[in-house]
Amino acid sequence: MATHKLLLLPGDGIGTEVMAEVSRLIDWLNKAGIASFETEHGLVGGAAYDADKVAITDATMAKAQACDAVIFGAVGGPKWDAVPYDARPEAGLLRLRKDLALFANLRPAVCYPALASASSLKPEVVEGLDIMIVRELTGGVYFGEPKTITDLGGGQKRAIDTQIYDTYEIERIGRVAFDLARKRRNKVTSMEKRNVMKTGVLWNEVITQVHQREYKDVQLEHQLADSGGMNLVKWPKQFDVIVTDNLFGDMLSDIAAMLTGSLGMLPSASLGEVDSKTGKRKAMYEPVHGSAPDIAGKGMANPVAMLASFGMALRYSLEMGDLADKLDEAIAAVLAKGLRTADIKSDGSTVVSTSQMGEAIVQEL
Amino acid sequence: MATHKLLLLPGDGIGTEVMAEVSRLIDWLNKAGIASFETEHGLVGGAAYDADKVAITDATMAKAQACDAVIFGAVGGPKWDAVPYDARPEAGLLRLRKDLALFANLRPAVCYPALASASSLKPEVVEGLDIMIVRELTGGVYFGEPKTITDLGGGQKRAIDTQIYDTYEIERIGRVAFDLARKRRNKVTSMEKRNVMKTGVLWNEVITQVHQREYKDVQLEHQLADSGGMNLVKWPKQFDVIVTDNLFGDMLSDIAAMLTGSLGMLPSASLGEVDSKTGKRKAMYEPVHGSAPDIAGKGMANPVAMLASFGMALRYSLEMGDLADKLDEAIAAVLAKGLRTADIKSDGSTVVSTSQMGEAIVQEL
Ligand SMILES: CC(C)[C@H](C(=O)O)[C@@H](O)C(=O)O
Numbered sequence: 001m002a003t004h005k006l007l008l009l010p011g012d013g014i015g016t017e018v019m020a021e022v023s024r025l026i027d028w029l030n031k032a033g034i035a036s037f038e039t040e041h042g043l044v045g046g047a048a049y050d051a052d053k054v055a056i057t058d059a060t061m062a063k064a065q066a067c068d069a070v071i072f073g074a075v076g077g078p079k080w081d082a083v084p085y086d087a088r089p090e091a092g093l094l095r096l097r098k099d100l101a102l103f104a105n106l107r108p109a110v111c112y113p114a115l116a117s118a119s120s121l122k123p124e125v126v127e128g129l130d131i132m133i134v135r136e137l138t139g140g141v142y143f144g145e146p147k148t149i150t151d152l153g154g155g156q157k158r159a160i161d162t163q164i165y166d167t168y169e170i171e172r173i174g175r176v177a178f179d180l181a182r183k184r185r186n187k188v189t190s191m192e193k194r195n196v197m198k199t200g201v202l203w204n205e206v207i208t209q210v211h212q213r214e215y216k217d218v219q220l221e222h223q224l225a226d227s228g229g230m231n232l233v234k235w236p237k238q239f240d241v242i243v244t245d246n247l248f249g250d251m252l253s254d255i256a257a258m259l260t261g262s263l264g265m266l267p268s269a270s271l272g273e274v275d276s277k278t279g280k281r282k283a284m285y286e287p288v289h290g291s292a293p294d295i296a297g298k299g300m301a302n303p304v305a306m307l308a309s310f311g312m313a314l315r316y317s318l319e320m321g322d323l324a325d326k327l328d329e330a331i332a333a334v335l336a337k338g339l340r341t342a343d344i345k346s347d348g349s350t351v352v353s354t355s356q357m358g359e360a361i362v363q364e365l
Numbered sequence: 366m367a368t369h370k371l372l373l374l375p376g377d378g379i380g381t382e383v384m385a386e387v388s389r390l391i392d393w394l395n396k397a398g399i400a401s402f403e404t405e406h407g408l409v410g411g412a413a414y415d416a417d418k419v420a421i422t423d424a425t426m427a428k429a430q431a432c433d434a435v436i437f438g439a440v441g442g443p444k445w446d447a448v449p450y451d452a453r454p455e456a457g458l459l460r461l462r463k464d465l466a467l468f469a470n471l472r473p474a475v476c477y478p479a480l481a482s483a484s485s486l487k488p489e490v491v492e493g494l495d496i497m498i499v500r501e502l503t504g505g506v507y508f509g510e511p512k513t514i515t516d517l518g519g520g521q522k523r524a525i526d527t528q529i530y531d532t533y534e535i536e537r538i539g540r541v542a543f544d545l546a547r548k549r550r551n552k553v554t555s556m557e558k559r560n561v562m563k564t565g566v567l568w569n570e571v572i573t574q575v576h577q578r579e580y581k582d583v584q585l586e587h588q589l590a591d592s593g594g595m596n597l598v599k600w601p602k603q604f605d606v607i608v609t610d611n612l613f614g615d616m617l618s619d620i621a622a623m624l625t626g627s628l629g630m631l632p633s634a635s636l637g638e639v640d641s642k643t644g645k646r647k648a649m650y651e652p653v654h655g656s657a658p659d660i661a662g663k664g665m666a667n668p669v670a671m672l673a674s675f676g677m678a679l680r681y682s683l684e685m686g687d688l689a690d691k692l693d694e695a696i697a698a699v700l701a702k703g704l705r706t707a708d709i710k711s712d713g714s715t716v717v718s719t720s721q722m723g724e725a726i727v728q729e730l
Pocket residue numbers: 090093250560561591
C-alpha cells in the first residue's frame with residue numbers, strides 16, 4: 001500500500017475544530033489498514049503570526065512543496081485586524097496558492113436535498129442544483145503589480161491594484177473548465193466584464209479560441225459578470241460549469257455557495273499543473289466557509305465541508321476515488337439519519353457538535 | 366413656472382420603447398400646465414455608432430453638459446459586438462459618467478409588495494426590503510490607466526486593467542452614503558476586499574475616518590465584498606445603505622436588484638458634486654435594467670423603471686418632490702389595479718404592453 005504524505009494546516013477559528021475531524025478520520029483509516037497516511041502539521045494565518053510574526057514560515061512552505069496534498073482549514077479573524085499588511089492571515093493562504101502555482105480553484109455548489117429548505121431561495125430554484133465554479137487563482141488583481149498605497153501629501157493618498165492576465169493563464173484555466181464540463185453536462189459559461197475591462201476582452205477572446213480549437217463538442221456561452229451574478233440568483237440551474245477570473249470567482253463562488261443553503265457542506269480544490277514527468281500535480285483542499293470567529297471554540301462548527309475537502313483530495317490527488325465515494329455516502333447517510341450541526345438544523349433533526357458529527361461519519365464508514 | 370431643460374438619450378433596445386413613455390408623460394405635464402419642460406434628444410450607444418461611428422458625439426456631450434438633467438435609457442446589444450473597443454455602446458455611457466463627473470450612483474433595491482412573489486427568494490426574505498446601494502461611479506478599474514492589451518509575441522498577449530482610488534474620491538462617496546443613511550435607517554455598510562486589495566485598505570481607512578470626523582451618529586459596519594455578497598443573498602434586510610467601489614457596486618447592485626424580483630421597476634440616479642455657486646449638480650437618471658435585446662421591439666418592456674428614474678430626476682434635480690410623490694403613487698395605484706407588463710405578470714393580473722402601462726400611469730396622474 002502506497003504511503004501518502006499530507007500536510008495539515010488548520011489555521012484559525014473553526015479551522016482547528018474541523019481539522020480535528022480530518023485527523024480522526026485519517027487515524028481511523030490508518031488503523032483499519034484501509035490507507036497509509038503520513039501527516040505533518042503546520043501553522044498558517046493568525047496562528048502562524050502569533051508564533052512567528054509571519055502568515056506562514058518558509059519551513060512550512062517547504063513542507064507544502066514536498067507533500068502529496070495540503071489540507072487547509074481557514075484563516076483570519078478580528079484578532080489580527082491590526083497586523084502589518086504583509087503578515088495578515090490571508091497572506092499565508094495567498095502565498096500557498098502562488099508558490100504552489102495552484103491556478104485552478106474548483107468550487108462545486110451543490111444543494112444537498114436534505115438542506116434545500118435552509119436556502120433563502122425558493123426550493124424549486126435550488127433543489128437539485130449542481131454547478132461547478134472554476135476560478136482562476138494565481139493571477140488577476142490578487143497578485144498584479146503595482147499594488148501600492150502612496151502618500152500624495154496634503155492629506156491625500158493614492159491606492160493602486162493591478163489586474164493582469166496573459167494568454168497562457170486564460171488558456172490553462174479554460175482547459176480545466178472544458179475538461180470538467182465533458183464529465184458533467186457539457187456546458188461552460190465564461191464570465192467577465194469585456195464591456196469595461198481589457199482583461200475581460202482578452203479573457204473572452206482566449207476562451208473562445210480554446211473552445212474553437214480543442215473543445216467544439218462542449219457548449220460555450222459568455223455572460224457579463226454582473227448579469228451572470230443576476231442569473232445565478234434568478235435561475236442558477238441554467239449553469240453547469242462557470243469559468244471566471246480570480247476576483248469575479250471570489251464573489252460569484254461565494255454567492256453560488258450561499259444559494260445552496262449548504263455553505264457548511266461545500267469543499268473546494270486548488271490544483272496546479274500536471275507535471276509531465278511524474279504525472280502528479282500540486283494540490284490544496286479547503287472548505288468554502290471561512291474561519292467564522294463568531295462561533296469558534298464552541299464546538300458548533302460543521303465539519304462536513306472539511307471532510308468533503310479531504311474527500312476531494314482522495315479523488316484528485318491520491319487516486320482513492322472509491323474511498324472518496326464511500327466517504328460521500330457516509331456523509332449522506334449521517335445526514336439522512338437527521339444528524340445536524342447547528343448551522344443546518346431543521347425541524348425534527350438532532351443537533352450535534354462538531355466532534356459528534358465527525359465521529360458519526362467515521363462510524364458510518 | 367421655471368422651465369427645465371432635459372436631454373433624453375433613449376439609446377438601444379428597449380431603451381427607445383421605455384423612453385417613449387417618458388416623452389408621453391412630459392408632453393402631458395407640459396400640456397396640463399403642471400410643469401414646463403424643454404426637451405432635446407440625442408443618440409448614444411449602438412444607435413450613435415450606427416449614425417456617427419462613435420458611442421456619443423461631442424455635440425450630444427455638449428447638450429448633456431448644458432441641460433438640467435439627462436434621462437438615459439439603455440445601451441448595447443449583440444449587433445455591436447464587433448465594433449472597435451473605443452466605440453462600443455458602453456463607451457457612450459462611460460463618457461457621460463466621466464465627463465459629467467457623476468461620481469455617486471444611487472441604486473435603490475426595493476421589493477414592491479405586489480411583486481414579492483416574483484423573486485426567486487422566499488417571500489419572508491424579501492418582503493419589505495428597502496436598501497440603497499451607493500456605488501462610486503467615476504473611479505476604480507473602470508477608468509484607471511494603464512488599461513491595455515499588448516502583444517508579447519509567440520501567440521501571447523497581456524491585458525492590464527488598473528484600479529486606482531484617491532482619498533478624496535472615497536471621502537466624497539462616503540459622505541453621500543452617510544447623508545442618505547441619516548434620512549433612512551441610519552446605518553451604512555461599507556464593502557471592499559481589504560484582505561487582498563490595497564484600494565480596499567485605503568477605502569476602509571478613509572470611510573472610517575469620515576465616519577469618525579463627521580458622522581459619528583450613523584452606525585457604520587465594514588464587510589468584505591465577498592461575504593457582503595453572501596449576506597445580501599442570505600438576509601438582505603440586515604442592510605440599509607451599502608457604499609462600495611465602482612466594480613463591486615456593479616456586481617452587488619445588480620444582485621440586490623434581482624433579489625427584489627422587481628428588476629423592471631428599479632430606477633437609479635447618478636449625481637455629480639454640488640456647485641458651490643449655483644447650488645446645482647449635474648445628474649443623469651437611468652433604469653437599472655439594460656437594453657434587453659431579446660425582447661426589444663416587441664412592446665413588452667416594463668416602462669416603470671424608466672418612469673421612476675424620471676421621478677428621481679423630479680426629486681433630486683428639478684425640485685419637484687411633490688410631483689415625484691404623485692408619480693410614485695400613480696405607479697403603485699396602477700400596479701394595485703393588477704396591470705402588469707409580461708416580466709412581472711402573475712395569476713389574476715392583466716398583461717399589458719409598454720405603451721398601455723405608460724398610458725395607464727399618465728391617466729392615473
Ligand atoms: C481569505 C481570502 C484571501 C480568500 C480570497 O479572497 O480568495 C477567500 O475569500 C477565498 O475565497 O478563498
